[in-house]
Amino acid sequence: MKRLVALIKGTGEVVTREEKVPELKMNEVLIKVHASLISPGTEIGTVKNFRANPDPKKEAFAFGYANSGEIVKVNGNCKGLKPGMRVAAMGGGAALHASYACVPVNLVVPIPENVTYAQASYACLGATSLQAVRRTIPQLGEYGIILGLGIVGNLAAQLSMLSGSRVIGWEGIPSRIKTARKCGIENIADFKKVDTVEASKAFAAPYGADFAIMAFGGEATEAFNSVLKCMKVSADGHQMGRIILVGGCKISVGGGAASGNVDIRASSRTGAGYHDSAYEYGKDYPDAFVQFTTQRNLREIVKLISEKRLKVDPMTTHAMPLEKANVAADLLVEHPDKALGIIFEMKHR
Numbered sequence: 001m002k003r004l005v006a007l008i009k010g011t012g013e014v015v016t017r018e019e020k021v022p023e024l025k026m027n028e029v030l031i032k033v034h035a036s037l038i039s040p041g042t043e044i045g046t047v048k049n050f051r052a053n054p055d056p057k058k059e060a061f062a063f064g065y066a067n068s069g070e071i072v073k074v075n076g077n078c079k080g081l082k083p084g085m086r087v088a089a090m091g092g093g094a095a096l097h098a099s100y101a102c103v104p105v106n107l108v109v110p111i112p113e114n115v116t117y118a119q120a121s122y123a124c125l126g127a128t129s130l131q132a133v134r135r136t137i138p139q140l141g142e143y144g145i146i147l148g149l150g151i152v153g154n155l156a157a158q159l160s161m162l163s164g165s166r167v168i169g170w171e172g173i174p175s176r177i178k179t180a181r182k183c184g185i186e187n188i189a190d191f192k193k194v195d196t197v198e199a200s201k202a203f204a205a206p207y208g209a210d211f212a213i214m215a216f217g218g219e220a221t222e223a224f225n226s227v228l229k230c231m232k233v234s235a236d237g238h239q240m241g242r243i244i245l246v247g248g249c250k251i252s253v254g255g256g257a258a259s260g261n262v263d264i265r266a267s268s269r270t271g272a273g274y275h276d277s278a279y280e281y282g283k284d285y286p287d288a289f290v291q292f293t294t295q296r297n298l299r300e301i302v303k304l305i306s307e308k309r310l311k312v313d314p315m316t317t318h319a320m321p322l323e324k325a326n327v328a329a330d331l332l333v334e335h336p337d338k339a340l341g342i343i344f345e346m347k348h349r
Contacts, residue, residue, distance in 0.1 A: 006097035006325040006344070010058030012051030014329040016322055017060075026076035027105045027281040031089055036067035036097045036322075036344045037121035040150055044332045045217060045248065051333070064097035066090050066124035068117045069346070071108075077282055078105050086111050088302055090124035090270065090294075091280065097322060099346045104280035106273060109298045112306050118319065118343045119305050122151070122312040126301035127270035127294060129155035129215075132246035133163065134292055135267040136211050140164030143204035145212040145230060147223055148247060149173075149180045149188070151315055151341060153215030156246065157185045158310055160213070168203045170196050170223075173337050175317075182314035200230040208232030211242040220249035231262060271297040315341040322346060 001021040008014055024030055038044070043063055050058075068088045074081055081087070089095040091107040111120045129152050138144060142165045146157040149171040157180070160167045168187040171177050177188050189199040200209060209230045214220055224243070231239040239260030245251070246267040253259055271294040273279035285293055304310035320328060322344045331339040 001100065003098050003100040004322055004346075005062050005099070006064065006322055007060040007062050008047060008050065009060045010050055010055035012047050012049075012054060014047065014326040015060065016325055021100045022102050024073060024075040024102055025281075027078065028075055028102050029071050029078055029081050029087075029105060029108055030073040031067070031069040031087060031101045031103055031108070032072045032348060033067045033069040033099055033101050033346050035069070035117035035121045035346070036064055036095070037125065038064070038097065038328055038332065038342045038344065039066065039125065040332050040336070040340060041152065041217060041247065044329065047329050048333055062093075062096050062098065065092045065095050066121050067095045067097070067101060068111065068120035068123070069101070076105075079282065081105060081108060081110070086113070086117075086120075088120035088123035088298060090127070090298065091274070095124070097325060097344055099322065099348065104277075105282050106280050106284075106293075106295050107298075109295060109302055111302050115302060115306050118316060119312050120302065121343060122155075122305070122315070122341070123298050123301045124270060125151050126155050126305075126310070126312070127297035128152055128246065130159055130297045130301060131269065131271045131292075132156050132213055132215070132244050132267035133159045134271075135265050136160070136213060136242055136244050138163040138165040138211060142166070142210040143207060144168075145170065145200055145209050145227060147212065147214045147227065148216030149176045149185065150215065152246060153213070154180055154183055154185065154315060155310070155312075156213050156215055158183055161185075162304070162309060165210075166203075168200055175337050176340060179314050179340060183311040197226050197229045204230065204232075209241060211244065213244045213246055214249050215247045217248035218250070221252045223249075224251040224253070228259065228262065231260070234261070270294045312341070316343055317341055319343045319345050
């Protein structure tokens with residue numbers, strides 16, 4: 001059996017080619033992919049890096065880690081997953097931008113009939129956002145700041161609000177602001193037009209912000225220092241609260257009193273288990289000790305989408321066949337103001 005797959009070349013060009021579908025490993029399922037979502041963060045960041053620093057000798061490599069489709073074959077102990085099931089799948093090197101994908105069993109979850117394949121392809125980035133929110137530990141009535149309203153930031157804002165917190169987003173791209181409002185995020189400070197510190201202080205008055213989630217890439221020290229000015233302050237003058245780094249941003253942090261008593265936390269990937277091959281291929285962690293695994297986070301995102309409580313449709317700006325993968329990459333690299341969620345729709349004969 002052959003499949004079409006998208007690849008990144010060492011020059012940053014994105015191409016497609018036909019190749020043989022790999023043999024299923026034990027405890028894997030073969031998915032006939034109907035939709036996949038390109039990540040405007042990690043994946044497009046890779047494209048940008050190669051375009052800025054080309055390596056023509058590097059062999060082209062397949063990419064993608066968020067897709068959905070129909071199971072056509074299983075191998076081994078697949079824990080109730082059966083041919084014909086509609087599923088969401090994730091995993092680098094597994095849930096590729098391809099017409100067929102071989103995915104480990106614990107990185108696959110069923111989807112109900114009222115969730116479309118396009119919606120289900122958001123499950124992976126949704127789980128990334130959910131893991132960040134879990135690291136944040138938002139409380140009912142707390143105030144939070146979400147820096148960056150791309151896909152991960154948008155979903156993190158929605159999930160924080162579903163947890164009972166009140167949030168304000170910082171964003172400078174008009175289309176993303178418009179999309180965020182369609183997703184129910186009403187409080188947004190456009191950092192190109194307003195003083196985000198003053199806007200956030202007014203929003204969280206008289207308490208100050210309890211948490212912040214930094215959901216963007218690149219140098220972020222200036223943004224971090226601005227967030228510090230918005231956090232709640234103890235009687236002795238120290239900033240308090242939690243600041244979570246989920247995007248690929250880099251910050252320089254002053255020690256001692258320079259950063260008060262703020263908790264700075266990283267949030268890695270989609271939850272416990274991802275990149276543990278034993279877990280991915282079927283071994284479960286004890287529920288009593290590891291409450292929120294990657295698979296549980298995926299299931300929760302799918303459930304919230306099914307219940308219409310988590311909105312993803314407004315983020316889909318384009319849908320196109322996989323053959324136009326380079327068009328999608330160019331759009332996201334050159335026109336981030338015009339593209340956000342790009343879905344590849346697979347054609348099957």
